[in-house]
Amino acid sequence: MGYMNTASTSAPAEPRWLTDDEQRVWRSYMEASTLLWDHLDRQLQRDAGMPHVYYGLLVKLADSPQRRLRMTELAMLAKITRSRLSHAIARLEKNGWVRREDCPDDKRGQFAVLTEQGLEVLRETAPGHVEAVRQAMFDRLTPEQQKALGEIMQIVAEGLQPSEAGADLPWLR
Amino acid sequence: MGYMNTASTSAPAEPRWLTDDEQRVWRSYMEASTLLWDHLDRQLQRDAGMPHVYYGLLVKLADSPQRRLRMTELAMLAKITRSRLSHAIARLEKNGWVRREDCPDDKRGQFAVLTEQGLEVLRETAPGHVEAVRQAMFDRLTPEQQKALGEIMQIVAEGLQPSEAGADLPWLR
DNA sequence: CCTCGGTAGTTAAAATTTCAAGGAGAGCTC
């Protein structure tokens, strides 16, 4: 049940159930994703004192010019809602890893800026995190599989953020 | 920064940073996963009144003999902690979609049982959910890509649940 | 200038998840 094929003669068009193969793919994907997310959350909570999403925010800031980004820009890069980002930045600010700055051009705007301290945390914890990612994923896959995975995930990601107006994207909510 | 290659001569072994290609794969994976998770959570919250994880629990129960599973067994299948499951089942019980039953063999044990009402919710919402999964993933991938994805994700999933004792698995925490 | 609809970001409250602890029974061993 749930993704299974069943017989029926009801009025609405028969759902395109997943085949057994498709079900196996989907289950593998869900299980791996859930386990991987949990694993990285745990690794970073232990070694860096923050969940994976928060770590990702610091990385985005570190990769940006002036180590700063507008809030909405950061939400877009991280694929999360602005509300979630507001809470996250508030917490990171308390830790002294991020600071807010007003945007001179737009008085509604805010920059999130990575502090020197935040950069230092990243320097200390990045090696361990990369190692965790390698062990969990890259070390286990052939170069061909890595390539395939990249292509597949890019397709899925693009499909979920259509350029059309009215798309229900997290950072626009 | 974060996954970047840098020069250094410090004492600890130089971290095995991700190459540019690996970084692209990783970013695609993270973005697609985040967006997909958000998308399905939203779809199910709207159409079934519950988050994706909760829906998955009902599906596991529906697929089980007697539509019932021991709590730890269910946690294992869903790759979540028993604590999280306890809270989730409590909520689903309030909705009338799941009921608890004592285990006769082991007085510590509990069964989570899918109610007729829960099964009905699944019947009503499964078609829409399968369609969402198709549109987001399967309809966009070639059969070869689907196959590759399944193999890749199975490898990753297996790597994250080693059979050794002392493994930090959610349902054993 | 004034209004109006849209944008940027925040916030309170509710829902969910994590963390740490605990209660009760099982399964030993002596």
Add this chain to the structure above:
DNA sequence: GAGCTCTCCTTGAAATTTTAACTACCGAGG
């Protein structure tokens, strides 16, 4: 059968995320 350890599951509190407003500002017309 008493003591000990481990397992099964739950619980309360803290942390995070979602949801639904809400404030302040921008920008286009009039």
